[in-house]
Ligand SMILES: Cc1ncc(COP(=O)(O)O)c(C=O)c1O
């Protein structure tokens with residue numbers, strides 16, 4: 001199988017790799033696993049409380065090149081969007097942008113899930129005051 | 138990693154660092170999938186496409202005789218390499234056909250005697266799927282587990298055999314982890330109980346000494362393209378004495394190969410397989426030492442630089458050119474993508490069309506996560522020390538980069554036990 005140029009570009013130069021403090025109140029963390037192949041994606045957003053705009057996004061991914069590219073692209077896309085705008089990003093948009101083949105569609109689903117999960121985490125933090133640890137019991 | 142279910146290798150533009158002096162990119166280090174043909178084999182084959190084009194079954198003219206002579210020389214060379222007689226060698230289209238002929242042929246021939254077959258879970262699909270089909274026709278099959286090191290337990294085998302057992306089929310060397318089964322002991326157990334022993338020796342013949350008498354083998358599959366010969370040609374050894382073994386044909390027709398395999402012989406392929414065997418016979422002793430040395434060089438260089446690297450399968454009972462390692466926290470397909478000027482393969486679910494990780498690694502008790510992180514290196518005749526160093530360095534550099542990208546690596550460093558994590562979406 002050959003990868004599209006865009007997948008290769010994101011793989012070679014992943015955007016926004018890294019981590020933010022997950023206990024911080026303005027950071028939302030999404031940690032999702034793909035049941036299909038056992039891959040794991042972590043996506044974090046830092047949201048401006050006054051404007052609801054995502055000012056920073058970071059990711060780390062354990063997965064194939066398409067999964068890495070999908071999450072890298074997701075961080076690029078959510079940045080500068082409001083939380084509600086970010087929720088409109090669909091996995092098929094990622095599939096189209098990266099020209100993913102059918103076997104790799106679930107990798108983009110993982111990215112969509114990660115965005116949703118990060119936003120849900122952030123929203124939960126805004127309701128409660130105490131920080132919530134997401135990934136561990 | 139078995140060649141059947143995997144997506145073909147990535148075709149990425151080679152954009153990387155310059156190769157060191159004497160190293161030509163891309164590097165082929167996937168010699169369990171197939172081997173390049175040895176130029177000396179090609180040279181031997183070429184005349185059989187044009188001037189020596191005859192049908193080896195043509196008895197009435199020199200064209201036929203010349204072709205037959207080529208075939209018989211090949212048969213002698215194969216027989217010599219495996220310690221058999223020429224009448225015990227039957228030509229086929231490859232090891233897949235040889236496995237089918239061996240298993241289906243014995244099953245049909247000995248149906249009166251029993252209907253039980255024993256194999257192991259780490260066999261090649263050519264054996265496993267053949268056994269599965271026989272189950273549909275009323276045969277009973279025991280799929281033996283393997284131990285952590287990939288070897289079967291001989292006591293398990295003894296326990297699995299009963300008075301209906303007609304065939305044990307256990308491979309000599311595994312195509313993913315290179316692990317060598319205790320063939321001689323298996324053969325002895327079978328001989329004592331009057332059970333036929335077939336071994337798929339596709340990865341072993343030409344790489345390590347295989348003598349059908351010393352190893353108590355009754356039926357054995359061989360393939361040309363795993364030993365620097367051509368693709369689409371193989372052989373089946375079928376014992377004629379002590380005991381005499383018979384197999385029913387699965388391809389009917391003109392009665393070639395003493396009725397066991399009809400079809401006009403692939404003369405150039407057969408000549409090539411014979412030459413490959415002759416070369417292996419001459420060079421195996423020195424070649425296996427050289428390959429084992431290169432393998433150790435690769436292993437030492439990688440393991441000297443990277444921690445949490447795990448070897449899959451026994452190091453002691455292993456093909457000289459095989460190394461199968463898991464790089465914890467790094468997904469195999471993304472690793473392959475990073476070393477795109479090196480051809481190796483991975484047992485990762487992401488590289489397989491079915492999104493299942495390698496069943497061989499799972500059988501060793503390797504967790505899905507480590508199976509996911511596995512790379513198979515198959516070092517062969519044409520690999521050099523400079524190539525090994527280059528490959529090791531590319532692997533090290535890519536693993537380090539991908540670990541920085543890995544949420545699992547980060548969590549492990551934070552002391553989170555990954556086994557306790559509950560994933561959203563699962
Ligand atoms: C152990 C084993 N058995 C059988 C085969 C099938 O061989 P062939 O390609 O000659 O049909 C292979 C090759 O993939 C193999 O490695």
Ligand code: FES
Pocket residue numbers: 034037038039063064065066067103104106107486487488
């Ligand atoms: S993440 Fe496994 S196939 Fe893409």
